[in-house]
């Protein structure tokens with residue numbers, strides 16, 4: 541395996557509509573897309589499309605949605621290690637004016653223990669906090685073997701504190717800062733104190749605040765995508781994670797500033813398309829985004 545991503549699979553139903561009917565009402569959406577979803581899962585597909593195909597340890601049920609998901613994974617040649625749940629998870633995603641509302645139908649009651657996987661050849665682990673037992677187990681194993689460990693810190697989970705001790709790269713959300721009552725800078729200091737070598741917080745249109753081995757906390761502005769082109773921002777963060785893991789795997793010697801520049805362009809590309817699958821950039825799309833969009837002020 542070239543890399544291992546651990547997460548929870550969703551099937552995303554993304555639709556464009558001005559309002560969502562409530563009560564005894566009906567409406568017709570202007571457009572819709574059906575795609576795989578979930579943080580580390582979407583990141584894995586992004587990494588695969590850019591050119592390094594990872595293995596994926598994720599939820600799997602005996603139902604139509606999981607079979608549909610396996611078809612999607614096959615298209616990207618992603619090897620799926622399914623961990624059994626009773627039902628597949630679904631997200632209904634309504635993007636609007638640069639934001640998105642999500643209703644999730646989730647089964648995260650895993651019916652079996654963490655499966656043993658052979659990590660031979662693995663260059664990186666990426667986790668998003670789902671399957672917290674598996675995330676911790678493999679983060680410890682990877683740390684022992686000198687394999688890079690990366691965390692999408694979307695929110696605080698039961699074992700986040702412990703998990704962070706085995707994480708090399710943690711890029712967190714503003715939501716996680718709020719949960720921990722920390723400013724983005726405060727979050728960077730907390731990560732540094734935990735021994736996380738490269739850390740940061742994504743700030744949406746305000747870009748990324750981050751540090752690397754130098755310890756200096758810096759800001760990378762976002763790329764400015766014209767408002768008229770922004771269709772669906774859902775998954776832009778997941779694509780950012782998948783793209784920096786790809787960049788690291790492809791060129792591990794490059795500085796982290798380079799990995800994040802590539803990831804920033806991947807995210808900028810993604811917001812112009814509806815649904816996560818159509819948002820995934822090819823390497824050419826990333827280069828085009830780098831050329832086309834200027835840094836926001």
Ligand SMILES: OC[C@H]1O[C@H](O)[C@H](O)[C@@H]1O
Pocket residue numbers: 550551552576577578579582630631642644774775777778816
């Ligand atoms: O980050 C976006 C993802 O989180 C939600 O769980 C959706 O499924 C979506 O794919």
